[in-house]
Amino acid sequence: MIVIVANRWDQTPKAIVSRWGEHNVGVVTASDLSLAGWLQHSNGADQGTAVIGRKLVPQEEITGVLTLLPCVFEEELVEIAPEDRSYVAAEMTAFLLFWLSRLQSQCLVLNRPTPSCLSGPCWRREKWIHAAAQAGIPVQPLRRHAALPVSAEEEATPSSATVTVVGKCIFGEVEDDLQRQARRLADMVGVELLAVRFSGPERGASFVSADSLPDFSDDGLADAVLAYLRDGPAKCA
């Protein structure tokens, strides 16, 4: 079973599941974490049990994971008493970090969770810019400012071209040079799924930002992710 971890209000998993129709796919949301059946034992005596789409699933049946949420938001927890939602959201996020990290030893997890984000490095824009600069990619410096009275922060440089990295595959109608830059950044950061935005598709365009949660409206991306999870990182759809 391929598992998608998502926000309960997000419609993206539904579209992906439909696209991956013939495959065994389940979706985990915060509402599954409020159902009896989760079992995770530290000593590894058993593989553990998950609740996926309201059904109990032995953990060994999970063959791949796509994570589409950075954390559990308290707004999702409508079954929980309002005064407890903030605490429960933190507990569920902490649990998912542990569970997803543990799953890495048995299957591919896209993206690997980081302590500050379940779907990989969800960095501030300035950290991506600094990392891109360290990777030798041309960047426009970003200026951030906080003062009273509050004024709008600097407008982001508009991006007009996106390159998406999925394992060894790269998508995007841009010059090869930009594709290589996107690959270099993903490799340096150690991330397998990454959308990299540039100021334009032409050679010499500058890096604008990156996101470990790409836009899945492109069916080609969903197909590439399926191929990655099914066949391994070396192959492209």
Place this chain on the structure above:
Amino acid sequence: MRVSGAGNILLWGLPADPPIMAVRDALQRAGRRVTLLDQQTVADTEVQLVVGPTVEGRVRVKEETFDLAAVNAAYLRPYDAREFPEVARAGQDSELWQHALALQDILLSWADLTPALVLNRPSHMAVNGSKPYQASWIESHGFRIPDTLITTDPDAALEFWRQHDRVIYKSVSGIRSIVSRLTARHLQRFDNIASCPTQFQQYVPGTEYRVHVVGEEIFACTVVSEADDYRYSTEPVDMQACDLPDEVAARSRTLAAAMNLFLAGLDLRCTPEGEWYCFEVNPSPAFTCFEQRTRQPIAEAVARLLACGANGSGLASAKKYAPQPEFRCAK
């Protein structure tokens, strides 16, 4: 307006916070120039950060301005700015609230990117946000961890309790919770377990140790208390400075270094059989309560480490980008 190089060492937090006070005093005794950025002056503070190939910026507090690029070492103990009375009173829709959040976010961002020695970088402290995730790190560095069950199944929790006889429960996240032993009075609330994954651990008997790792230095003490969680004990808690076996001290250093923590507080317990368990690594330890009781010069060591960073000794070379790809949670 006066512009300074910040004395190369920056402390960020509240002036009355005991660890901040102790480190500031130690630095001043050592003759180091130190700038304390007081979080309470939020309304009078302006910050600017420019990030490209380099990380630059400045902070202005009233008439005083300092250059962030000139900071070579920093000790961070920031509190949530939204909880400051002035900010809380102003409310979520106020400019002060927005400003406080933006200020905090920009400084945290700087702390993650600056080449300065930072005790500790926010991204490295995040490991503490999930106790079982952190426990996997701990176990992979040679300490034992208690047998642990995380479950939403009340029956499984009962079975785990029967199996271990003495069991404690605590939060899964980094949110501070009182570690409590399960008793019969908890049975009536067992059905609530289904609402959220809950963490249960075997109770491990033995002698409790608190170990502070400051760079390469180690300060250990025993903690004797009748309470399940000595931090909340209403009874006297006895603390005595002690030495650790060399191998345990080395393991503690290695664990903190692997987590990129230059300052860490480890909670250890040694069983009567001589097995060493580690329960948690605190990346922002309030070490002063241990220092006061044991007379161990922890603040002096923190000050030495900061001074070392300010002298450019290369201690800041912790990985900024790679998410430790070699790390895998133990099965």
